[in-house]
Amino acid sequence: MRSSQREFAILFAGGGTAGHLLPALATEAALEQILVAKPHMRLVVRFLATKEGAELKILSEKKAEFYLVPKTDFPRGINMRGLSFLPRLLVAILRTLPVARKSDVVVGFGGYVALPAYIAAFILRKPLIIHEANAVPGLANRLGRMMATRTLTNFPVHNWRNSAAIGLPIRTSIWEIGKMSEQERASEQMNARKELNLDSSKRTILVFGGSLGAAKINNTLESALDEFIHRGYQILHATGAGKESISQRPGYHPVAYIANMDRAYLAANIVIARSGAGTCAELLATGTPALLIPLDIGNGEQRRNAEELLAQGNVQLIANEHLSPANMLSAIEDLSKRSIAGNSRQSSPAQSLAEVILECGGVR
Numbered sequence: 001m002r003s004s005q006r007e008f009a010i011l012f013a014g015g016g017t018a019g020h021l022l023p024a025l026a027t028e029a030a031l032e033q034i035l036v037a038k039p040h041m042r043l044v045v046r047f048l049a050t051k052e053g054a055e056l057k058i059l060s061e062k063k064a065e066f067y068l069v070p071k072t073d074f075p076r077g078i079n080m081r082g083l084s085f086l087p088r089l090l091v092a093i094l095r096t097l098p099v100a101r102k103s104d105v106v107v108g109f110g111g112y113v114a115l116p117a118y119i120a121a122f123i124l125r126k127p128l129i130i131h132e133a134n135a136v137p138g139l140a141n142r143l144g145r146m147m148a149t150r151t152l153t154n155f156p157v158h159n160w161r162n163s164a165a166i167g168l169p170i171r172t173s174i175w176e177i178g179k180m181s182e183q184e185r186a187s188e189q190m191n192a193r194k195e196l197n198l199d200s201s202k203r204t205i206l207v208f209g210g211s212l213g214a215a216k217i218n219n220t221l222e223s224a225l226d227e228f229i230h231r232g233y234q235i236l237h238a239t240g241a242g243k244e245s246i247s248q249r250p251g252y253h254p255v256a257y258i259a260n261m262d263r264a265y266l267a268a269n270i271v272i273a274r275s276g277a278g279t280c281a282e283l284l285a286t287g288t289p290a291l292l293i294p295l296d297i298g299n300g301e302q303r304r305n306a307e308e309l310l311a312q313g314n315v316q317l318i319a320n321e322h323l324s325p326a327n328m329l330s331a332i333e334d335l336s337k338r339s340i341a342g343n344s345r346q347s348s349p350a351q352s353l354a355e356v357i358l359e360c361g362g363v364r
Helices: 019-037 053-064 085-101 114-124 139-144 172-179 182-195 216-229 261-267 277-286 301-311 326-336 349-360
Strands: 006-013 042-047 064-068 105-108 128-132 150-153 163-167 201-209 233-238 252-255 270-275 290-291 315-317
Touching: 006 019, 006 114, 019 042, 019 053, 019 172, 019 277, 019 301, 019 349, 042 053, 042 085, 053 085, 064 085, 085 114, 105 114, 105 139, 105 349, 114 128, 114 139, 128 139, 128 252, 128 349, 150 326, 150 349, 163 290, 172 261, 172 277, 182 261, 201 216, 201 261, 216 233, 216 326, 233 261, 261 277, 270 277, 270 326, 277 290, 277 301, 301 315
Parallel strands: 006 042, 006 105, 042 064, 105 128, 128 150, 150 163, 201 233, 201 270, 233 252, 270 290, 290 315
Antiparallel strands: none
């Protein structure tokens, strides 16, 4: 059977952080689902990774086929790492070329492995699809867009003509939350709270700050915790590894990390979080009211991401430097009066991106 199948090979370039890799994994799952109806096709997926990146552990556990390349982060000053940028980029391109050569389509999400993949695809004249997750594009994608066959984005990007805003590919289990009926969601909310050892009757706040946690959010929540519990809330708090400063008690449930975020979103009435692209995409998909506290990093993309959600409603925004127990409590009280919004998109971003990949790869 296998000898009669056509191999359809994808090279995903989205490494350096888990946030650049997870959309690729969601897209891979969507491709697999679509190709179930095409038994003559066999999907082959390969990834680029760096040995220092968060993606390495995820890909290793998944037993994915991946290739290590040097980290090609752009220099932000004149120093030894800046001087080594061009040699590292050249080595990364040379290592990427053989993998890109045996790929039908190259797909990049920005990050530290993206640029060599973009250049390799351009040299080999392979279809190149770029997806930008943030409201403010990173440098790799700004350069790669000039070489791309198709450019897709999470949010509309100013002055990016010929690009389509499709949202950000996320896990199907989270995407489908926003498609539930009110009755289904209420039932699943009770089930999720039981699974997470939460009180099924209490208003629930989900707090997280990424895989490493967020010290400012953690400290502010600690100061406001007694008042939150007094007002009848319970809190599920992903503190980050090694940052569990307050012990569990009635109404407060700290954990280092939440593996099943779909269940956490289902349990929650309100979210407190940073505004990375992945978090914003999940909030849009689930419709959960949220207090966003953007971190001032990079090009200011977290603040711009949060502002995109703010324009669509159901969100409060507080700058990291202005966050206090008083304004955190006030924002949550306001959000508690808002209802969960539905998800009006017909197809998921992962499915939309998968369809574009198949189209660029000549699969009908």
